[in-house]
Amino acid sequence: MAENNISKAEELNRQLKKNVEEIGFYEFKPDDKEIAKFCDLISDDNLIYLDNKAANKAGFDDKVIPPSYMTSLTNPLVQLILTKGGPHLFSKLIKAFIHVGSEIEFFKPMTMNKKYKIKTELSEPIKKSGKKGVYYNIIFKLSVLDENNIVYAVDNHDCFFKL
Secondary structure (H helix, E strand, O other): OHHHHHHHHHHHHHHHHHHHHHHOOEEEOOOHHHHHHHHHHOOOOOHHHOOHHHHHHOOOOOOEOOOOHHHHHHHHHHHHHHHOOOHHHHHHHOOEEEEEEEEEEEOOOOEOOOOEEEEEEEOOOEEEEEOOEEEEEEEEEEEEEEOOOOEEEEEEEEEEEEO
8 A cells, every 4th residue: 555655646746747847937027007906905005016216215126026926926826736637636646635834935026127937846745644644745846036047036835645
């Protein structure tokens, strides 16, 4: 039975990596209207997000993209990776799934005057045993880069799969 779980872990890893490869880079360039709506939704009226003069006065070249905006991009991307394989992944392979959390590390503020892309990498499955049985831990690493491949932030999504 242990060999069966190992092969299922390998199958899960192969399928997720295939999905990441098929999706490729997710590219985006937020516009003023989108960021204004986002700021309204989160009730953040910091002018460095909404006004060039305020952003310039604070030392930025352009308006700053709110850091929390990143989760509106990375969370759906993780969902897309998980669902791209169709029902096979969850009906035949995965018995349970737990998204433990997301940890974001910011390196530089993102500004409105650039195009960005999200690069996704997956850790190898790590077998974990607990009270509820055997799970496999995989970390989805989503890096936000600009056109020059400078990393602005990394969002690590920690996920557990019961196979």
